[in-house]
Amino acid sequence: MAITLALGGVGCSDPSTVGGADTVAIEVLGGGDASEQDGVASAGDAAAYDTHGGEDAGARDAQPLADSSEAADTMAPGDASGGADGVAADGVGADASQADTASLDDTAAHEDTLAPDDASQADTSLADTGVGADVVAADTTAAEELPVADTGILSGPPYLMWVTQTEVSVRWETTAEVVGRVDYGADDSLPWTLEEESPRRTHELRLTGLEPGAAQSYRVVYGGGALPVRHFRTAPPDDDPRPLRFVVWGDNQNGPDVLSTLVPWMGDFDPDFALSVGDTVQNGTRAEYRSQLFEPLAGFADEVPFLVAAGNHERYQDSSASLFEEYFSQPGDEHCFGWRYGGLFVLFVDTDLDLDGATTGQRACVEAALSSEAAVTARIRAAAFHKPPRVEWWAGGLLAFTNAMKAPWVRADLEPLLESYGVDIVFNGHNHLYAHTPETAGGITWVTTGGAGGSIDTDFFLWRVATWPEITTTIHEHHFLRATLDDDTLVVEAVDVDGAVLHSFTVVGGP
Structure with a gap:
């Protein structure tokens, strides 16, 4: 009851603007001047989209679920069937x-999915992943530095769906068929990567084995370039x-x-x-x-x-x-x-x-x-x-x-x-x-x-x-x-x- x-x-306060250093502008549907795409998107780059405001991604990391004054100690990963x-x-x-x-x-x-083979990152049943593409996960020491991805072929900007304690789906769309991948991890070093096995326009990669109730980092990679690192929280x-x-x-x-x-x-x-x-x-x-x-x-x-x-x-x-x-x-x-x-x-x-x-x-x-x-x-x-x-x-x-x-x-x-x-x-x-x-x-x-x-x-x-x-x-x-x-x-x-x-x-x- x-x-x-x-x-x-x-009333409420005005929305804060996007913060962070080394911002890189992303025109979602434009294509833009090629000279605007010559930057380098590293794993630690605080680059941000120039659309629609919001808060500094760094501020989100400081507030995994609530105000930092109320934040609890980081939880260890639980059973992925939670x-x-x-x-x-x-x-x-x-x-x-x-x-x-x-x-x-x-x-x-x-379609079938291959999950990370590291025990600390693979505690989720394949039957629950719901991935819409054949993918391969591999352990890396740190994400490589890459040029900024060609946003001229980005017909749909990245978006996240269906977050759980240990998983999330990363989606985006391109005008041309390309092989996409997502580099991700608990911090901006992005030690994990998930890659499609074949080119496609509509991209869907489901990240698994994440830590419950924790801040996560990721970036979308395609065509030899990377979009800026973004952040989210698991359930x-x-x-x-x-x-x-x-x-x-x-x-x-x-x-x-x-x-x-x-x-x-x-x-x-x-x-x-x-x-x-x-x-x-x-x-x-x-x-x-x-x-x-x-x-x-x-x-x-x-x-x-x-x-x-x-x-x-x-x-x-x-x-x-x-x-x-x-x-x-x-x-x-x-x-x-x-x-x-x-x-x-x-x-x-x-x-x-x-x-x-x-x-x-x-x-x-x-x-x-x-x-x-x-x-x-x-x-x-x-x-x-x-x-x-x-x-x-x-x-x-x-x-x-x-x-x-x-x-x-x-x-x-x-x-x-x-x-x-x-x-x-x-x-x-x-x-x-x-x-x-x-x-x-x-x-x-x-x-x-x-x-x-x-x-x-x-x-x-x-x-x-x-x-x-x-x-x-x-x-x-x-x-x-x-x-x-x-x-x-x-x-x-x-x-x-x-x-x-x-x-x-x-x-x-x-x-």
Whole structure:
């Protein structure tokens, strides 16, 4: 059972700029003057992208999970099958009717992987790696100095996905087929390397054997050159008492300028990870994934791993969501799965599928995920999916708000199912505004965060499609959410394009 408290809005500080010495500018889609690419990218170079602000990478290292004053001693690596892994990756949370796509060692979705052969770096099962390329890992003494990689062929900047206690996926895209590799390690000496065996355009390398709850360094290498060293944090052990921070955004779609404005505020929060509640693109085309999602996230998502709940717009010109599955590295079938990070458990559901369909039903996945040990022992049990159970405002009014847009099964069937498993909070999108529903009779706090770029559903009187007394706060502005989990208490704040807090509330959970 959760307890919610709503608070008023306050301001927050300006986002810090990118720091570090010897910065190297990276133009993601430009190609640029060749003279700008003559620098050398060494393993210790503090080079940074010149996009969208954020904080000094060095500052992130000093704060592995929380403020340095609260940081605990470094934890030793645990069993790679630990609770930080996606639940579906451990055989839980995937409906068997979905053609066994939930198994990450299914070669139809992911090819074979060779993990590091050093015992200290290879404590993760190959079946849980989910790597989308044939790779070879090798031990090196230190990363070699390399020229800056040719960014003229970088059609999609690096981004991180699906972080666990011991693993993370590194993704990027090139216009030409090249062999890519990632050099990585616990510090900027980057003693490990993982390389693709054949050239490709869409690159996916899953780093394994990492230390739980620790800062990590990596760089992307292709075509004989290297991108700047970047940093991230692995998930902490499930019982780690340190607070964790994350951000949630939704419906950025055809508003990349808005998302680009919000990203520095996201980075200023120094989150451990990020979640999207869908509609990451307008129509689901390859060009849109590049321009509407990956380009605005450049310089943020290469240090903050994220996961995505599928929306409806990803399917507008891609009915099978094939590009969603190509670009995103997620547990199980990548549509319905559970994921644990420290004391937080998150269930992801695809509301453009259904709950009980013969081939697209997700009930078995939902029940398996929420009954797993990872969910039962979490301090906060959350869910993230696109379409909310209640909507009051919709651009175009009742003529536009069809059953396909409403997804009535979410309120009729999914909501009571989540209640029965003690879910504390649900993050939704779809509705282009902010809406807060305090704890309902079923014990769930609902928050709609569909304001990261798409045109806002305003309060024009003809756009009202329903009145729900459960919804107590509605704000028709672009925004994202930032959240802090400290012990059993989750504090959530809606932040606008100027960095001001529009609204906040608290959810109290507990195993």
